[in-house]
Amino acid sequence: MNDDRAYLEQLLHQDIPLTQALGLGVSSWDGSELRLSLPLAANLNHKSSMFGGSLYCGAVLAGWGWLHLRLREAGVTDGHIVIQQGQIDYREPVLGDALAVCAAPPAAQWDKFLALYQRRGLARLSLHSRILVDGAEAVRFSGQYVLHR
Numbered sequence: 001m002n003d004d005r006a007y008l009e010q011l012l013h014q015d016i017p018l019t020q021a022l023g024l025g026v027s028s029w030d031g032s033e034l035r036l037s038l039p040l041a042a043n044l045n046h047k048s049s050m051f052g053g054s055l056y057c058g059a060v061l062a063g064w065g066w067l068h069l070r071l072r073e074a075g076v077t078d079g080h081i082v083i084q085q086g087q088i089d090y091r092e093p094v095l096g097d098a099l100a101v102c103a104a105p106p107a108a109q110w111d112k113f114l115a116l117y118q119r120r121g122l123a124r125l126s127l128h129s130r131i132l133v134d135g136a137e138a139v140r141f142s143g144q145y146v147l148h149r
Helices: 003-015 018-022 052-073 107-120
Strands: 025-029 033-038 080-090 098-103 122-133 136-148
Touching: 003 018, 003 025, 003 052, 018 052, 033 052, 052 080, 052 098, 052 122, 052 136, 107 122
Parallel strands: none
Antiparallel strands: 025 033, 033 098, 080 136, 098 122, 122 136
16 A cells, blocks of 8 residues: 555544444545545445445545645645535445545646635635446535635
């Protein structure tokens, strides 16, 4: 596991203990896309599919983790990330192990977010996550994340 992946997984398990119960792992990080693993066995509901709350947590945490790692790469370490708003669309039941994936927003949006934070100490960024099962999209999530000093 590369340093960024190990760092984020340890941070999530230490600061958000629920991630351990979810069996959440950091599958990959390439500087623009984060992938978190969610095993079905740890997140089963009464219908033998993945619990909606687990899917929501995975989607939120994919965005949070993406933002945390990108800020760390940009040298921004004085802020706190919170989710302000989220909307989820459960398109298909999740019947197997899943990946929560968050990709980079457009560069102009990212640059504006960083500049605003540096100027005001407060900025908002919309990020989109997907839950994939065997490469197929089962869940879509849009979240507004706030970074504040």
